[in-house]
Amino acid sequence: MSSAPSDRAGVARPGPVVAGGAEVRVQDLTWRPFGRSRAVLAGLDLVVQPGERVLLAGPSGSGKSTLLRAVAGLLLTADSGELSGSVTVGGHAPQEVPGEVGLVLQDPGAGVVASSIERDVAFGLENVSLPREQMRPRAEAALREVGLTMSPDSSPTTLSGGESQRLALAGALAMEPSVLLLDEPTAMLDATTAAEVRGVVAAVAARRGLTLVVVEHRLEGWLDLVDRLVVLDAAGSVVADGEPRQVLAEQGQALAVQGIWVPGVPDPEPLSMALEPVPGATAGTVDRGRVVAGATGLRVEHRSRRLGQRSRTTLAADGADLEARAGRTLALVGPSGAGKSSLMAALGGLLPPARGAVEVALPLTPAEAGGGGPARERLTPPHEWSSHDLARVVAWVPQRAATALVGRTVRDDVLTTPRALGQDRVVAERRADALLSALGLAHLADADPRQLSGGEQRRLAMASAVAHGPALVLADEPTVGQDRLTWAAVSGVLAAAREEGAAVVVTTHDPGVVDDADRVVHVTAPVQPAPDPEPERRPLLARVGPLALLAAAFCVLPLPGLLDTWRQGLVVLAAEVALGLVGLLAPGHGRAPQGRLRGVLTRLAPAALAVAGVAWSAWLLGGRDLEVASAAALRVLCLIVPSAVVFGFIEPEALGDHLAQRLRLPARPVVAATAALQRLQAFDALWGELMATRRVRGIRADRGAVARAREAVVVTGGLLVGALGQASALALAMDARGFAEARRRTWAGPAPWRLPDTVALGAGLLVVAVAVAARLLLP
Template identity: 85%
Template structure:
């Protein structure tokens, strides 16, 4: 009798490799006229190690999702054919197929690495007591030695890949699928990841499929090379080196990075000069921007937990010169992106100075010479002033998209700067053609693939002729042909007189740079020996916090006048401020009240809207308007205090174990709430994009309000994209087939929980008293 997932044993033997059969597989995504894969046949023997290669858009990642049984998880389309693993559908035995996505951070489902690894074990209903040894063994196997309580956000790129690998291996899969696992890593870290993969696969006897654009590094670790062409058909299959001997030149011509074949030359590209461009204003070889003694710190806080300060850059110097390119290299997490952002005024340095060549700097007065000593640093410039000089290609290209169509996106900055539309249009069309995006000029940029979005971000960055081009890993995910195009655009910007700064692990980009600067991670300051005190609200369980916040729901029915509303609001504020008190010994936590005010800021818009509507519809009666506004405010204030301490992970534990709510909606909801913790960083990135594209609203409440609506829309679009990747990662670890589920975390109820719930009831009592005593 076959064992079901609910009977998984902590000491179950490790699975060996499985055979994989793909027969007649056809997949046409919704909205596409042609299939990505068309009647594909492929057989993998148990324990076989396969390297899957092909040009961009050939369907490699699609095939991995099909083998994992997840094609319809996050995408819609027409699917036919069959895929079996040891004769069963891939998801028939949860965890039998482990999939590690290209972006490992997209699949993080928990706020600690131990809990993240345990997610798959929860889905197969493993008893809580049996999880810690399995989690510890998986972390040890991939070489992650930090505490299981460590937050995933603190991991470097290589460590994030190891975490994703541990999350797959803890399920004891028979098939392991890796989607470009080393694309974002430096050479040393990539070699470490390959070594871990090789060791685990050999020891467990797993069937392995690895997708990579660059074949070198993997050839000695696999025994078979399968190559797809641009239409998704298998054009080569066999022993890796034999395949390269027979098909090497044709594979290179298709865009595959074949070892031994010289890197392509950057595409020769001559652009029409941009009207009123900043590029070329500084003489060739002279300094465009210089950072001196720069220090950059990043501060983060887990909900309800102590703040954490990470030192990204310390005492760094960097010069960017006109007509020259600089490659910033170094291990993942060394601070390359932070240093580059400080140089371009995208991030305000904690310490140090950034100077920009005087011809590029907006003077504070009309007399440029007199303003020489009073010039503001670039992080204080207005949006249009910064956009005229600086361009930015972020590592997460999706956040760089601001246009309705691909061509609109490229033209956004030139038009914002007042450049001639006809000249700017010709330049935009030339860039799109060079980057292979001309046929997509009218498409929605959010529907492009990751590689296409990165190329679009490059076109949009240089369209207006900036004097300083900052590109963060611009060639990631590109094949030989698109790599040549991206490199050609960078070279064209440099030839126009721009200073080009790139962060990269790409040896071809490094070879083309005029100067290479190695960045090393600064030594982190020792942790403060004095612990940070915890506010009262941080000591309350999530279910009690949620219950206290929901106690206010009857208030609109209880409050009639503005006096009653004001009295209840006063009670709420007193209780909330008491909750922010942090008694005991240690450092006082920072930002408690500021966080509440920040969360109330969006609510102010709703309150004003309600007040205005009530004033108009209520005969322009000020008492009616103020009463309506105070009722809404009384509903929102408790949530503003509570949500900063509401840990989604712990909330899920309580909802499932104490209220016995169904596991699937609880996990889905808490995973979505978990993503909200990253919204502040995504908001900052979106606003930075608008600033460097010249469309940030620098002044005026109406303009800023309108911009907030636009950015919120972009935030929601980005959240949907993240949700798709998260759903894929969750289902890859057995969530889709979880019939019963266990929970790695406990759900205790303590005295502070009872007191918090009592505070919520007290608000209702205050409302009843106000209704009886106040007219």
């Protein structure tokens, strides 16, 4: 093949397209989401020819992502609403041929379905019943095609943003689709990584002759790689369609006015606005140009642990020095995965540093701000402040804007922190309404914030962050997913916060935001410590298959009916503890695994409430007899202990393999349960994000058992809402790879039954035998 020409970014341009894709035909498509009075798409007509490469643009909220989901046949998978019209791919309904349409979501991490990159790529191949022996070569070929060269066993959680995009692309390409749909694939990537991703997409589409539809706000970089530009207006109607350069030459100025990022048109000026002063606000407390918050020698670490694996420590920042000054904007820039977000969060007291110090200007500390605390609080680092004290000073716009939502309505969300801080109600409401109006959200004031689009949620998070006049505003990628008009609004709010005296810190890949900053700091990824060359020994339970572990735990289900007295329960519990301790042993050569017993005790902690509740009830109803209460508590404990021991060693993916292949259970519920268990492992991270949000919004319960219990209930509800959001994104990603139409399924992983499995099952039966013997021999 002759070498292809290069574009200005140095990315190889594809040669002539060999039409091998499928035709996409959209006729009179109308979609109105549940709870919205206006349709997102109204009577849309669009035809994409086989092998055509289309760039789809439009202002924020114009229905671009909605159109992609409709073409993929997934509009009703995770959303509810009124749908009419028709969409065909290759002359038939989408998803009629599993894998014919590949959809890569804007957040590629939301669609990860496996614990290794090879298994994740193979997920779609399982859905189309490809024989196992053909899966590995196909998955490895897809990984090579997108340039992922690390070990196939690598965890998706270790990938950078650009690598995650490549993994999602490999998962779609492995199924050999005819149509490839990409939703803002470079929105959160640095310029170098974005150019690499564009090059991969263009080369693969040309080599395979795919029909390609790419959604992007920023057109530059894609224009030389596509054949056609289609632009939607705010109402979801096509207002421009044709050869990209010609469309921009003829309609560029008009499109820019509508909010399209037209190359060559200067960036808009930030929206000019003045925020009404709030009595008691901390913005402006520190003289302009003086340090609001400073960090020296900052080291930030992240620790994570997956079921059955040792904890993993990632170094996010090391030896960093940073200063945020009043009335100034500091921009943190650098490649994806460099640790910008972690550094910013540590500066604002949202993360405790592993080493180094963070100091806040004295007028902002709790002791100096009238909090009534002792003078030593001047030296207290912000990560130890109370929720109320932190919220007075710090505001945070997280990268995942959905985790920042705490109100029942959009307006209620903006007013949450002013109310928590006891600010003047009338002034707070006027300021909130002004912010919503400036950010184009006034018409959504009474809407549920969780029903907003991603760009709208990000703007809402911005409004809620500055509503109370904080002294330090932390904004993580605040302009992602914004068109020209909403970009100007977001930039205007940041400028307004700066003008009222706040120190503004942003992480960004946006050159317009960088140009507007007073100071720019380039952040580079710290060198990770070398892994210990000595392998870690595996506990005996880690060598047992998941089905045997599950069966051993289920063996104890008859125990409540076998045990009558506390003496019998104590004997059985002793046997369970002894067998559990044996299972936690890790014989062999290498390092001893850490946290085995601590993990079991952690899993037992929630069960302690159930045991105490049963004991209390039995004591009250049993004539306040301690023996009756003890026996009831021990019965419950004997039922729970085996599960607490083995659960930490059941890997969801392997469990799904065994349930489907060994027990012949239906594939769909097995895969759904496996995906749910994998998401369960991420609940601790989501819980942490929700609690951090409540803390910085001033509504976290810092004291009082009753208040904390009430908060736990509220956060649990938020956790479930967040889990449902994650489940919706995961369902989209799974169905985009053929899961919805998979009637028969093959499995990439084997499901062997080995000697340790038999031993583990025997241990479970031994516990039952001990219970029978105790019932016969002990009173």
